[in-house]
Amino acid sequence: MESLxxxxxxxxxxxxxxxxxxxxxxxxxxxxxxxxxxSGATLEGFAGDGAGxxxxxxxxxxxxxxxxxxxxxxxxxxxxxxxxxxxxxxxxVPWWQDCQTFTDEESRxxxxxxxxxxxxxxxxxxxxxxxxxLDLPGQAEVLARLREVAxxxxxxxxxxxxxEGHPYExxxxxxx
Numbered sequence: 001m002e003s004l005x006x007x008x009x010x011x012x013x014x015x016x017x018x019x020x021x022x023x024x025x026x027x028x029x030x031x032x033x034x035x036x037x038x039s040g041a042t043l044e045g046f047a048g049d050g051a052g053x054x055x056x057x058x059x060x061x062x063x064x065x066x067x068x069x070x071x072x073x074x075x076x077x078x079x080x081x082x083x084x085x086x087x088x089x090x091x092x093v094p095w096w097q098d099c100q101t102f103t104d105e106e107s108r109x110x111x112x113x114x115x116x117x118x119x120x121x122x123x124x125x126x127x128x129x130x131x132x133x134l135d136l137p138g139q140a141e142v143l144a145r146l147r148e149v150a151x152x153x154x155x156x157x158x159x160x161x162x163x164e165g166h167p168y169e170x171x172x173x174x175x176x
Contacts, residue, residue, distance in 0.1 A: 022090035076168035078154030
């Protein structure tokens with residue numbers, strides 16, 4: 001199977017949607033600070049967002065590895081297990097970084113704001129998903145999974161600011 005990163009790079013419409021409104025850009029994988037995982041596991045920056053945040057693969061392997069998001073303000077949280085899960089999150093709930101409570105109600109309010117600016121959001125999302133061969137779950141399912149990954153599974157993924165030895169703030173609401 002072709003890698004999802006390669007598919008995103010080849011599918012221009014999907015890459016555009018992921019870059020905006022998804023705020024996920026494969027051309028922004030360099031983090032501005034020197035960081036490492038407290039566990040010593042491998043950390044590989046591969047994408048970023050417009051505000052200076054970085055998405056990192058954690059550990060050894062391919063696109064199935066856990067993904068940590070570090071913002072530019074010192075917050076970090078595990079956000080997905082595998083690239084397909086992160087891309088689905090960015091397609092279904094591109095406003096996930098603004099969700100503080102991870103509720104379907106909050107997400108729908110944010111969606112209404114996005115739809116004011118991007119009335120064809122659903123059509124663009126569906127074309128991007130189809131181009132990448134991804135089935136999309138509903139918002140509630142995506143948000144529940146984000147909450148589970150960030151709060152339960154993410155406890156083992158502590159990002160350290162290497163020069164000072166201080167951990168990034170681990171609160172999921174800080175990071176997202």
